[in-house]
Amino acid sequence: MDAIECIRSRMSIRKFKPELVPIALLKAVVDTAKWSPSYKNTQPWEVAIVSGKKKEELSKILIGLVENGTKPSPDIPEPQSWPPVIEARIDALMKKRSELMGVDLYSLDALRKAKIMNFQFYGAPHGMFLFQDSSLPTWSIFDMGLFSQSVMLAAHAHGLGTVPQAFVTDYARHVKQFFGIPETKRLILGISVGYPDLESPVNKFRTDRVETDEIVRFVE
Structure with missing residues (x-):
């Protein structure tokens, strides 16, 4: 597929086939x-990928933290509020997904279940974690976004599915301990990777986008 098709057809996958992806892939x-761009070619990304029994071990650790009521402590604090126009988009998405799943995704029980599904990597055989040195400026997080997009597009081009996950950063210290990564690094994002189960109803859902005229302005 060409670049345009790859960008427009990529979607977040929340149900995967169990088959392992070859390490070479x-x-x-x-x-x-x-090869993603980065400020002054700093290339601040570091990657850890977990599979097999080790992935199941990490899942149990993270789920146990949820079950025990351990307070989340992500390296990058979760936003507490959004501008109204952004909040409206979030509400619209949550409403559609609630209708699809038949649950109120704003309820505490649904939030707990959503976290557990995240920590099970949505059934994906591989979990990818992205780190960077904590001494880097906030600007470097922008570079991590570029890298994350490239990971997901490259995976899609190879017939793989992905879903970016913020919830897995809730217990950053525990994740870093699991991988043997020092506290001088910060956990930016998790990405589940595997072969997509395109027959699953959850993967039939597609988010929409605002009209282009709402986000661009031309000055001549």
């Missing part, structure tokens, strides 16, 4: 993504 995805 996962490496090829990262090898492509590393």
Whole structure:
């Protein structure tokens, strides 16, 4: 597929097939993504990928933290509020997903279940975690966004599915301990990776986008 089709057809996958992705293919995805632009070619990204029994072990650790009521402590604080126009988009998405799943996604029980599904990597055989040095300025997080997009597009081009996950950063210290990564690094994002189960109803749902005229202005 060409670049335009890849960007427009990529979607977040929340149900995966259990088959493992060859390590060589996962490496090829990262090898492509590393060509993302970054400020002054700083290339601030560091990647850890977990699979198999180790992935299940990490899942149990994270789910246990939820079950025990451990307070989340992400390296990047979660936003507490949004501008009204952004809040409206979030509400519209949550309403559609609530209708699809038949649950109120704003309820505490639904939030707990959503976290558990995240920590199970939505059934994906691989979990990817993105880190950067904590001494880097906020600007470097922008570079991580570029890298994350490249990972997901490269995976999609290879027939893989992905979903970016913020919830897995809730317990950043525990994730870093699991991988043997020092506290001088910060956990930016998790991405589940695997072969998508395109027959699953949850993967039939597509988000919409605002009209282009709402986000662009031309001055001549």
